[in-house]
Amino acid sequence: MTDYLLDLSGVTKAYPGVVANDDVSLRIAPGEVHALLGENGAGKSTLVKMIYGLVKPDAGQMQMHGQSYAPTDPHAARQAGVGMVFQHFSLFDALSVAENIALGMENPPKMRELSQQIRDVSDTYGLPLSPDRIVGDLSAGERQRVEIIRCLLQEPKLLIMDEPTSVLTPQEVEILFKTLRKLSAEGTAILYISHKLEEIRSLCDSATILRLGKVVGHCTPRETSARDMAEMMVGSALKTPTRESKEPGKVVLTLDKLSARSDSAFGMPLREISVEVRCGEVLGIGGVAGNGQDELLNALSGETLVSPGMLTFDGRDIGLFGPTSRRALGVLTAPEERLGHAAVPDMSLTENAMLTGAAREGLERGGMLDWAKARSFAEKIIEAFDVRTPGPGNAARSLSGGNLQKFVIGREVLQRPELLVVNQPTWGVDASAAAAIRQALLDLASGGTAVIVISQDLDELMEISDNFAALNEGRLSPPRPAQGLTVEEIGLMMGGAHGMEVADV
Amino acid sequence: MIRLEKRPQPSRALSLSTPIMAVLATFVFGGLLFAVLGKDPVEALQTIFWQPLFGEYAFYYRPQLLIKGAPLVLIAIGLSLGFKAGIWNIGAEGQYIMGAIFGAAVGLAFYPAEGWYIFPLMVLAGAMGGWAWAMIPAFLKVRFGTNEILVSLMLVYVAEQFLASMSLGLLKNPEGYGFPGSRNLQQYAPAHNAELFAGSGMHWGVVAALIAVIFAYVLLAKHRLGFAIRVTGEAPRAARFSGVNPARLVLFCLGTSGLLAGLAGMFEVSGPSGQITIDFNVGYGFTAIIVAFLGRLHPIGILLAGGLMALTYIGGDIAQSNLGLPAAAIQVFQGMLLFFLLALDVLTHYRLRIGAAEAV
Numbered sequence: 001m002t003d004y005l006l007d008l009s010g011v012t013k014a015y016p017g018v019v020a021n022d023d024v025s026l027r028i029a030p031g032e033v034h035a036l037l038g039e040n041g042a043g044k045s046t047l048v049k050m051i052y053g054l055v056k057p058d059a060g061q062m063q064m065h066g067q068s069y070a071p072t073d074p075h076a077a078r079q080a081g082v083g084m085v086f087q088h089f090s091l092f093d094a095l096s097v098a099e100n101i102a103l104g105m106e107n108p109p110k111m112r113e114l115s116q117q118i119r120d121v122s123d124t125y126g127l128p129l130s131p132d133r134i135v136g137d138l139s140a141g142e143r144q145r146v147e148i149i150r151c152l153l154q155e156p157k158l159l160i161m162d163e164p165t166s167v168l169t170p171q172e173v174e175i176l177f178k179t180l181r182k183l184s185a186e187g188t189a190i191l192y193i194s195h196k197l198e199e200i201r202s203l204c205d206s207a208t209i210l211r212l213g214k215v216v217g218h219c220t221p222r223e224t225s226a227r228d229m230a231e232m233m234v235g236s237a238l239k240t241p242t243r244e245s246k247e248p249g250k251v252v253l254t255l256d257k258l259s260a261r262s263d264s265a266f267g268m269p270l271r272e273i274s275v276e277v278r279c280g281e282v283l284g285i286g287g288v289a290g291n292g293q294d295e296l297l298n299a300l301s302g303e304t305l306v307s308p309g310m311l312t313f314d315g316r317d318i319g320l321f322g323p324t325s326r327r328a329l330g331v332l333t334a335p336e337e338r339l340g341h342a343a344v345p346d347m348s349l350t351e352n353a354m355l356t357g358a359a360r361e362g363l364e365r366g367g368m369l370d371w372a373k374a375r376s377f378a379e380k381i382i383e384a385f386d387v388r389t390p391g392p393g394n395a396a397r398s399l400s401g402g403n404l405q406k407f408v409i410g411r412e413v414l415q416r417p418e419l420l421v422v423n424q425p426t427w428g429v430d431a432s433a434a435a436a437i438r439q440a441l442l443d444l445a446s447g448g449t450a451v452i453v454i455s456q457d458l459d460e461l462m463e464i465s466d467n468f469a470a471l472n473e474g475r476l477s478p479p480r481p482a483q484g485l486t487v488e489e490i491g492l493m494m495g496g497a498h499g500m501e502v503a504d505v
Numbered sequence: 506m507i508r509l510e511k512r513p514q515p516s517r518a519l520s521l522s523t524p525i526m527a528v529l530a531t532f533v534f535g536g537l538l539f540a541v542l543g544k545d546p547v548e549a550l551q552t553i554f555w556q557p558l559f560g561e562y563a564f565y566y567r568p569q570l571l572i573k574g575a576p577l578v579l580i581a582i583g584l585s586l587g588f589k590a591g592i593w594n595i596g597a598e599g600q601y602i603m604g605a606i607f608g609a610a611v612g613l614a615f616y617p618a619e620g621w622y623i624f625p626l627m628v629l630a631g632a633m634g635g636w637a638w639a640m641i642p643a644f645l646k647v648r649f650g651t652n653e654i655l656v657s658l659m660l661v662y663v664a665e666q667f668l669a670s671m672s673l674g675l676l677k678n679p680e681g682y683g684f685p686g687s688r689n690l691q692q693y694a695p696a697h698n699a700e701l702f703a704g705s706g707m708h709w710g711v712v713a714a715l716i717a718v719i720f721a722y723v724l725l726a727k728h729r730l731g732f733a734i735r736v737t738g739e740a741p742r743a744a745r746f747s748g749v750n751p752a753r754l755v756l757f758c759l760g761t762s763g764l765l766a767g768l769a770g771m772f773e774v775s776g777p778s779g780q781i782t783i784d785f786n787v788g789y790g791f792t793a794i795i796v797a798f799l800g801r802l803h804p805i806g807i808l809l810a811g812g813l814m815a816l817t818y819i820g821g822d823i824a825q826s827n828l829g830l831p832a833a834a835i836q837v838f839q840g841m842l843l844f845f846l847l848a849l850d851v852l853t854h855y856r857l858r859i860g861a862a863e864a865v
Contacts, residue, residue, distance in 0.1 A: 303745050324748035333746075341742040347735075354732065355747040367729045 005030045005189050006051070006069070006158060011060030013046055020046035022213040023060070028158065033180065033190045035200040035221060037233055038210035044193050047210070048160050051191070052084045053077035075106070083156030085147045087163045093136030100135055101150045121152050125179040137264050142290060152183075159183065160191045165199060172288065177203050196459075197226035209233055248466070249279025252450045253419055258310040260299045268292040270299060271474040277419070277450045282441065284465030284482060285454045287494055292474040293454050294336065297423045300452070301333035302326040313419065328359055330418030334408050334425065336454075338401065342408045345397035349389065352396050353378035353411060360415045377414075385410035386436065402429040406437060413440050420444060423454040438464050458490060470494040509855040520853045524799060524806065527845040528813070534845075535838045544828055552828060553820030553838075566823075568706025570815050572777050576601070576769035578714040578811035580793035582721045583762030585802040589725070590737040592758045596642065596657030597766040598790025599664035600635035604767025605774035606671055607634025609687060609781045612696030613676060616688065623695040627771060628709075635767015636760050638664065643759035647752040653759065661790070669783045676781050687781040690774065698776030710772030714811075717765055722804040734758065766790060795843045814839070 008026040012019070021043045028034045038044045049055040051062070053071030062069045064080055071077040074084075091100050098115045102108035109117070115131035122129045127145045135143065144164065151159055161180075165173045180190055180203065194200055200207060201221045209217045209232045217232045257272040270292050277283050287293060298304040299311070302323035311319040318326055335341040343352045354374045358364045363374045378392035385406040389399055396404055405425070412420055425441065426434035442464055445451045454471075455461050461468060462482055469479035470493035477493040536546030557566035580597045587594050594600075608631030615623045642656035676687040690696045701707045725731035737744040737754055745751060769789065774781060796814050800806030821835035 301746060302748070322748055322750065323746060327748070335746060337742070340740045341746055344736055344740040344743045346739055351732075351736075355736065355743065358729065358747075364729055368727050369729060369732060371727075 003030075003066070004028060004063075005032075005065065007061075007063040007066075008047075008051075009061045009063075011047070011050060011057045011062065013050060013055060013057050019213050021050070021057070024210070024213075024215050026208050026215075028189045028191060030157070030189055031184050031187045032206065033184050033192060033204045035204035035207035036191060036193045036210065037197075037200065037207055037229060042210040042233075043213040044210055045162070046213075048084065048162065048191065048193065051077070051158075052082055052160060078106075078154055078156075081155075081157035082160065083151035083154050083158070084160040085144070085151055085162060085164060089143045089147055091135045091143055091146060093134070095135060096131065097129060097133050097135060097138075097146050098131035100146060101131075101153065104150055105153070117153060118149055121149050125149075125152060125182070126175050127179070137267070138290070156188060158189045158191060160193070162193045164192075165194070165196060173199065197221075197229050200229070201226060248281050249448060251276045252279050252314055253277040253452075254312040256310055256312070258299060258306055260295060260304050260306050262292075262295050263298070263304065267295055268474045270295050273474075273476040275469060275476055275479055277452060279448045279450055280445050281466050282445045282451045282453060282464055283479060284461035284468045285452060285471055285476070286456065286458055286461050286468065286490065287454075287471035289456055291471045293423055293456075293471060295474070296471065296476075297333060297335055297421060297454060300331070300421045301335070302331075324359060327356065327415075330360075330416070331421075332356070332412040332415055332417035332419070333421040334412050334423065336423040336427065338404050338408055339397065343396040343404060346395055348395055349378045349382070349387075349392040349399075349407060350375045352407070353381060353392070356411060357415060381407055381410040381414055384414060385440070402433040405429050406433055409437050409440060413444055417444070417449055419450045419452070421452040421454070424457075425453060425455065426457065426460060427455075434460070458487075468493075508858045509851065510858045512854060512856055516853055516856075520801065523849040523853060524801065524810070524846060526849050527799075527842060530845040530849070531838065531841045534841055538834060538837060538841075539830065542830065542834060544830060549824055549828060549830065552824045553817060553835075556823050557816055557819045564704075566819050568700075568704060569819050570812065571706035571711050572708070573818050574811045574815035575708070575711040575714040576773055576789045577793050577796045577814055578808055579710065579717055579769040579772075580762075580766045580790055581796035581800065581807045581811060582714070582717040582804060583765030584793055585797045585800070585804070585807060586721065586724075586734055587758035587762050588738075588797055589802050590734040590754055590758050591741070592755055593654045594639060594642070594657050594759055594762045595654050595794065596639070596659075596661045596664075596790070597762060597793055598786060598788065599657070599661035600638045600763040600766035601770035601773075601790045602661075602664040602668050602786050603638040604631040604635035604770030605778075605785060606668060606676070606770075606781060607631055607767065608771030609690065609774045610671075610676060612690055612693065612775060613688060615695065616693055619695055621695070624698070624775075627696060627775060628768065631767050631771020632764045633767070635770065636764040638767070639759045639763020640756070643756050646759075647755050653755070657759075665786070668781070668785060672781050672783050672785070678780075685783055689779040691776075691779040696775055698772050700776075708772065708776045710769065710776060713768055713772065714808075718804045718808050721807075725804065730757070766793075792839075795839070798843060799846055813842075817842075 004027045006028045008024060011021055011024045013021040024047060036044050036047065046055060050057050053074045053076050069080060071080060092103070098111055098118060101118060102111065102114055108114060118129065118131040127149060129142065129145045129149060135146065164176065184190060192200065192204055204221045207219050207221045207229070208215055209219070209229065211233065219229065221229070253276065255273050255275050257274055258270060259272055260270045262269050268291055273296070295304065299306055302321055302325070306319040308317050308319050311317070313329060313331055316329070318329065318331070339345045344355065350371065354363055354369060357374070357377050358369070361373070361377050363370050363377060375392050381387065382389060382392060387407045387410065388403050399407065409422065409425055422441070425437050429437065438460065441451050441453065453461065453464065462485070465482040467479040468482040468485060468490070470477045470490070472494055532550060536550055539546045539549040557563065557570065580601065584594055584597055608627045611630040612623060612627045638660060639657070641660060642653040645651040645656055646653045672685045672687060678686060678688045698708050698710065725735065733744060733749040733754060736747060737749055737751065741751065774785065778785060792814060796807060796810045799813065800808070800810035817835070817839055824830045824835065825832055
């Protein structure tokens with residue numbers, strides 16, 4: 001092929017202390033689905049930011065349709081037909097879906113027309129989304145749909161997708177892939193960033209593999225085994241979390257037909273959830289975002305109170321206990337939203353250590369707070385969980401997502417919980433930090449703690465769970481042993497292609 | 506192009522220096538304002554800020570500083586607790602009035618009995634009056650989710666009507682020849698909030714204001730409740746997650762600010778003012794909002810800001826009578842202070858970037 005849509009050659013970008021991209025070359029033909037593979041920090045993000053006009057290369061050529069292409073900003077990139085769906089969403093919570101999309105447009109049409117366009121695109125590509133809903137009430141999965149539709153409205157020639165499947169069920173992934181294949185058949189090229197190798201094998205025509213800023217290989221994913229690609233990606237085998245096998249202990253937590261309304265107007269109420277969790281057990285709860293994950297965590301943390309009899313911990317009815325009383329019993333939780341829920345963004349790590357550690361770590365006496373002790377507790381967390389920060393005096397907001405997540409998980413783990421509930425423990429966290437967090441959870445379980453992991457990352461759940469259950473529309477499927485579950489079975493437990501319709505391809 | 510860029514951490518240095526920068530900016534633009542009005546700006550500023558402290562008649566004005574500053578500080582301390590938690594009590598003026606009425610009513614009820622217990626009972630009643638008035642918006646918010654800003658503000662006007670009715674009716678001085686207004690508590694020793702040292706301006710309200718400052722400081726820095734207040738203001742979901750009961754916090758913050766405003770009203774009516782009259786309130790409850798923000802919602806800051814505000818009041822009065830500056834000009838001058846403070850406040854969390862920087 002000679003007529004490439006996008007042709008990069010010798011692109012180099014250095015930041016102080018690190019060369020993010022070193023002599024990278026990449027070619028994408030129209031309609032091609034091209035995978036960009038690599039570990040966190042391999043330089044994938046920098047590369048796509050250059051294509052999207054967010055970063056200027058230090059050296060090298062970029063050509064589009066044989067003409068020089070040097071976007072000065074994302075606006076220019078969009079004009080040239082490049083659209084991008086980011087892994088982290090840039091949406092305003094207080095605005096509706098349509099308003100958010102209008103904000104990103106150069107010349108937004110009238111709101112009614114735009115809403116109709118959004119409906120059309122969402123029907124055509126099987127991405128159900130009501131333009132009138134307020135983004136603040138959407139789940140992570142639904143927010144991603146907003147971003148995808150925002151891009152599709154611009155009819156891009158090249159669509160860049162950064163880790164798009166992290167919040168989808170297997171069936172939804174399949175439908176997204178149908179959408180992408182349809183776009184590809186219509187001539188849109190797709191640059192697909194992921195580290196999920198099986199997905200890439202089923203979707204992509206070609207792949208470029210990056211390691212430490214350099215291109216270390218090209219391959220045709222359909223003809224290359226996942227193992228070979230992984231080896232190219234990491235250069236060596238990844239350490240997988242391990243645990244000592246142990247006999248399950250006594251039942252420590254019982255949910256008996258637990259029902260609760262959601263605090264949010266568009267939230268998902270919990271409907272008659274019944275499950276038992278034993279000491280030393282890891283219960284994995286899967287499900288698509290927005291099916292009651294937040295509500296379940298709130299009901300367990302005590303932020304939402306439930307009727308007597310629904311929630312029993314260690315023989316005690318704790319449904320009407322608030323978060324403080326539950327913590328005293330050893331019921332600890334780590335919510336999904338790090339900034340603003342699990343941690344206070346503008347407060348220091350010391351203060352954030354105080355947030356949940358006050359009672360169990362003896363950081364307060366008779367209502368008076370012991371800040372020196374809180375500081376040493378924060379230092380202990382930073383030390384034990386390898387949190388990269390200059391010190392406990394730094395604001396939570398100044399930490400990267402992965403580091404803050406390590407801090408949040410570490411804060412709860414170090415308080416010796418009897419029951420630990422975590423929601424999305426490794427979302428947006430790099431591979432080594434994710435492995436460390438999973439290992440910490442497994443170590444906790446080996447020590448006899450009951451652990452509930454709510455996650456949308458099925459690989460993660462299969463890796464660490466003893467039993468697996470799925471949330472679907474606020475209902476929890478009966479748990480089943482995780483070992484031996486097939487992807488199809490998991491998908492069915494999650495309600496199949498939940499809320500999605502197959503696009504007419 | 507000038508852009509605002511969010512700082513990774515709020516700047517501590519700027520947080521401390523913006524009030525000073527705001528005062529300086531107010532000097533400059535206030536001076537300009539006075540110059541436009543045809544007055545010598547230096548003389549005007551000197552009259553406002555120098556005369557009350559070190560001028561010829563300073564012996565008279567200095568005690569006034571305490572008398573005017575104490576209620577401002579006392580009310581602002583209470584307001585700051587709620588403001589920090591995102592609970593907006595705008596009705597301190599009403600709570601101040603109710604505190605004064607309750608306190609005075611108890612004192613007048615004992616007239617002309619003698620007894621050491623009368624004044625403490627008045628203090629208690631004043632505090633309860635303000636507290637109860639603030640509990641109305643608090644209860645409505647907790648129970649029905651009403652907006653405390655609107656309810657507390659509207660209750661100010663109810664309180665003003667109540668004040669008028671009291672000074673014309675129930676509490677009217679029976680020996681007052683039909684004039685509106687209660688007996689003068691200054692002439693009823695057991696109920697008189699007299700100066701602790703003659704000529705110093707130091708009365709029990711000043712003592713209470715200082716105690717409130719210390720109490721608030723310890724609460725915010727060292728106590729779980731103060732921490733809960735700060736967390737709630739920064740991240741309400743995180744506060745709930747950490748175990749804060751939002752309803753109880755609303756009751757506490759509104760209750761405390763009402764209580765302190767009520768105390769301020771009670772000390773005022775039994776001391777400097779002396780009697781319940783139709784125009785008893787002079788806006789301390791509203792000015793205290795400015796004081797609270799000028800003091801960065803920090804107890805020590807509020808103490809300083811209260812002093813500064815009192816100074817502009819007294820200095821403004823002098824400027825009015827000596828230089829013939831209109832009262833409105835003084836009010837604009839005070840307003841500028843808050844305006845510049847809030848405007849410069851942005852710099853604590855953001856930094857200015859000039860020119861288009863590369864996005865990363």
